[in-house]
Amino acid sequence: MTIPLHQRAVVADTHNDLLMAVSARPPEQWAAFFRERWLPQLLTGGVNLQVLPVFIDDQYRPEGALRQTLRMIECAHVLAEGNPDDVRICLDAAAIDQALDEGRIALVIALESMPGLDASVELISTVHRLGVRIASIAHWGRTPLADGSGEDVTGSGLTSHGVAALAEMERLGIVFDISHLGASGVAHVLELASKPVMATHSAARALRDHHRNLTDDQLRAVAATGGVVCVNFFAPFLTDRADVSLDNLLDHIEHVADVAGIDHVGLGPDFVREVMADLTPPCCEGVNSRGVDPMSAIPGLEGPSGLPMVTEGLLARGLPEKDVMKIIGGNVHRFLGERLA
Secondary structure, X not given: OOOHHHHHOOOEEOOEOHHHHHHOOOHHHHHHHHXXXXXXXXXXXXXXXXXXXXXXXXXXOOOOHHHHHHHHHHHHHXXXXXXXXXXXXXXXXXXXXXXXXXXOEXXXXXXXXXXXXXXXXXXXXXXXXXXXXXXXXXXXXXXXXXXXXXXXXXXXOOOHHHHHHHHHHHHHOOEEEOOOEOHHHHHHHHHHOOOXXXXXXXXXXXXXXXXXXXXXXXXXXXXXXXXXXXXOOOHHHHOOOOOOOHHHHHHHHHHHHHHHOHHHEEEOOOEOHHHHHHOOXXXXXXXXXXXXXXXXOOOOOOOHHHOHXXXXXXXXXXXXXXXXXXXXXXXXXXHHHHHOO
């Protein structure tokens, strides 16, 4: 699919779990496996800026979580070093811009939930040295730092270690990601944060009442910090129907844009179908999808190759080109340029 606007825009994906699949291979295969299986998809999808989350599945917790965290961070560096003409690990805004100018995909490493660090807040500095620039502090359940959205019934905010983690992240320049954080935790972060925050992969709760999605008040609050909400493509978070469609996704994107503002919305696809199918044992078996098959996906948007569909769909709905360019990557590029300066 050739969409001229998509080709000339900066296209940013703030959540693709491809590191899980790549790091499952022997280290000597990391660069080649990425080059053969994932790079063609990113190029076909026009991705210019890719956030690489480090997610530690239950099979590694708790004993092997830190080791697997380090292994996946190393994997990101190795796949970049093995494909230097195509991708680059970026530690700051200047590196992102340089990569884009050189026609390379800018890669930004993120931590999802920090299970390997737990209450050892001093290790946040360590992972920052290793290249981490975005991080969240909870996933589905309880951590030493905060409760994930699956524990909303507790009504708890950040723990004292979580408060310290937020302060340390702001000191170091690591972007705080509220995706997966429980509602009370989100409120606590927004009360304490002195710098803009982001949601790397969250949809609109007004359209799909799932604890992983953000309410309109939360959308407005993130925008008020100067942050960006990147819409999740994961089918169970978009609809409770089995026949998920592109229109479901576009509805969420437009809703976030309407509520948070056009300058505060991006794309956080959370492409996990191929990853989940590729791993043994299967990952993410505890995902609470409320009866919707977690392997379901928008037809044509099972992976990054389909991203031009989003641009085409937004244009077909009559959105101005300048707004579409903001949504598909311009806002995230601007936000990271400001936060990682």
